[in-house]
Amino acid sequence: MKKSILVILSLALLCVTAFSQNVYFTKGGNIDFLSKTPVENIEAVNNQVVSFLKTETGDLNFGVLIKSFKFKNALMEEHFNENYMESDKFPKATFKGQITNLDDIDIGNQGIYTANITGNLTIHNVTNEEETTAQIEVKAENIVAISTIIIKPEDYNIEIPDIVKEKIAKIITVNINIVYELYKK
Amino acid sequence: MKKHIILLLLVVIVSKLSAQDIDDLMNSELSNEINYTSATFKSTRIINSHSVEQLKKQHLDFRISHRFGTVNNGISDFFGIDKSSIRLSLEYGITDWLMTGIGRSSFNQTYEGFIKVKILQQSTGEKNMPVSVNYFACVNEYTSDFVNTDLENYYSSRFSYIHQILIARKFNENLSLQLTPTLVHRNLVETVLETNDLYAIGIGGRYKLSRRIALTTEYFYSIRSSRSGSDYNDPFSIGVDIETGGHVFQLMLTNTSVMHESGFISGENNDNFFNGDIHFGFNITRIFSLKK
Numbered sequence: 001m002k003k004s005i006l007v008i009l010s011l012a013l014l015c016v017t018a019f020s021q022n023v024y025f026t027k028g029g030n031i032d033f034l035s036k037t038p039v040e041n042i043e044a045v046n047n048q049v050v051s052f053l054k055t056e057t058g059d060l061n062f063g064v065l066i067k068s069f070k071f072k073n074a075l076m077e078e079h080f081n082e083n084y085m086e087s088d089k090f091p092k093a094t095f096k097g098q099i100t101n102l103d104d105i106d107i108g109n110q111g112i113y114t115a116n117i118t119g120n121l122t123i124h125n126v127t128n129e130e131e132t133t134a135q136i137e138v139k140a141e142n143i144v145a146i147s148t149i150i151i152k153p154e155d156y157n158i159e160i161p162d163i164v165k166e167k168i169a170k171i172i173t174v175n176i177n178i179v180y181e182l183y184k185k
Numbered sequence: 186m187k188k189h190i191i192l193l194l195l196v197v198i199v200s201k202l203s204a205q206d207i208d209d210l211m212n213s214e215l216s217n218e219i220n221y222t223s224a225t226f227k228s229t230r231i232i233n234s235h236s237v238e239q240l241k242k243q244h245l246d247f248r249i250s251h252r253f254g255t256v257n258n259g260i261s262d263f264f265g266i267d268k269s270s271i272r273l274s275l276e277y278g279i280t281d282w283l284m285t286g287i288g289r290s291s292f293n294q295t296y297e298g299f300i301k302v303k304i305l306q307q308s309t310g311e312k313n314m315p316v317s318v319n320y321f322a323c324v325n326e327y328t329s330d331f332v333n334t335d336l337e338n339y340y341s342s343r344f345s346y347i348h349q350i351l352i353a354r355k356f357n358e359n360l361s362l363q364l365t366p367t368l369v370h371r372n373l374v375e376t377v378l379e380t381n382d383l384y385a386i387g388i389g390g391r392y393k394l395s396r397r398i399a400l401t402t403e404y405f406y407s408i409r410s411s412r413s414g415s416d417y418n419d420p421f422s423i424g425v426d427i428e429t430g431g432h433v434f435q436l437m438l439t440n441t442s443v444m445h446e447s448g449f450i451s452g453e454n455n456d457n458f459f460n461g462d463i464h465f466g467f468n469i470t471r472i473f474s475l476k477k
Contacts, residue, residue, distance in 0.1 A: 074241030
């Protein structure tokens with residue numbers, strides 16, 4: 001009787017550990033973007049990016065609060081939230097995607113791999129399919145992922161009035177830098 | 186045997202829980218965030234008086250304000266434009282929650298210095314706070330000649346002090362309201378009937394018409410023992426905020442051409458709005474980020 005309880009309990013435990021071993025996550029990921037025009041450069045950084053990576057399936061998701069993007073110029077930050085991103089209406093941006101060449105990446109072995117990623121990016125309540133590559137470095141303690149995507153504000157229904165058209169770039173470079181740790185509940 | 190079944194069930198439940206999708210994990214992580222309300226008002230002023238907005242750290246605001254004469258004089262003084270009173274000020278955000286400023290108004294040649302401190306910030310999510318609260322303190326010094334030369338006029342008679350608690354709530358994206366309990370202490374008052382301490386309550390609001398244009402209004406009710414027959418008029422203003430890039434333009438119609446707190450709240454020189462003694466005016470603010 002006691003034995004069987006022990007067996008079942010250890011089975012339960014196994015389930016939990018099996019789960020946590022293939023989910024990596026971060027709450028302090030880094031995303032920055034740059035809009036570059038001859039008139040001015042607009043930059044912002046977000047250090048509170050949440051991301052989960054399920055190494056078994058290659059499932060990958062990201063979530064950021066738009067208001068966590070910090071600008072050097074507070075007025076730019078206010079306009080970004082109030083006039084362009086409408087952060088009160090659409091507080092977050094998300095990405096749900098997948099690593100498509102999972103076979104090329106050996107999470108069990110330390111090393112640097114290139115991952116192809118496709119998925120749905122939702123910004124300003126508009127969802128588009130995006131494709132990119134990422135450099136994934138498997139280390140003993142963590143997994144470091146670095147990627148860049150190019151975004152067009154018009155694809156996400158972000159209106160830019162004529163008077164500021166010269167100040168905001170048509171294409172925005174977004175850099176993503178994540179250090180994943182093993183997820184422990 | 187029964188026990189075994191229950192335990193087995195437990196295992197199933199546990200493994201189900203642990204297999205929950207990473208989407209759910211994401212949602213629970215994101216819902217733990219605190220969402221601070223921003224941009225309750227477009228500017229650090231509603232119209233004449235301060236709003237709960239603070240200048241951000243290392244930001245410098247240069248403000249130019251004009252109030253003109255009353256519009257009901259007609260074309261003879263170009264609807265009041267010929268008579269202009271001006272206020273210039275430099276204001277600075279020391280931290281995100283503490284700002285300070287110095288200013289000079291042409292009315293009574295008044296200098297002013299103030300601080301404004303953020304005490305509470307409206308938020309939702311992990312921390313729920315229904316209102317934003319700030320404390321505002323200001324000193325005004327008149328440098329014009331004393332009106333009554335029969336009195337012995339002390340240097341200290343030039344000073345008045347203002348304390349305000351600003352309580353505001355952004356009800357939705359468009360509507361924000363503010364209550365402003367105020368104490369004005371004047372070292373010298375005009376008549377014996379006036380008390381040195383004057384209490385007042387301000388109410389102000391803004392309604393956004395579009396992303397860059399908002400309607401504003403503001404009124405202060407001063408608590409006096411006798412209000413009938415007095416020359417004092419409480420300040421009442423309506424305005425429009427227009428935002429273009431680094432500037433905010435505030436255009437207003439108001440019954441006061443006085444721009445320093447102790448002046449317009451105590452109302453000695455305010456006109457009667459509803460008699461048509463309306464002043465047109467504007468505030469222009471230019472904010473510079475000194476952050477490296």
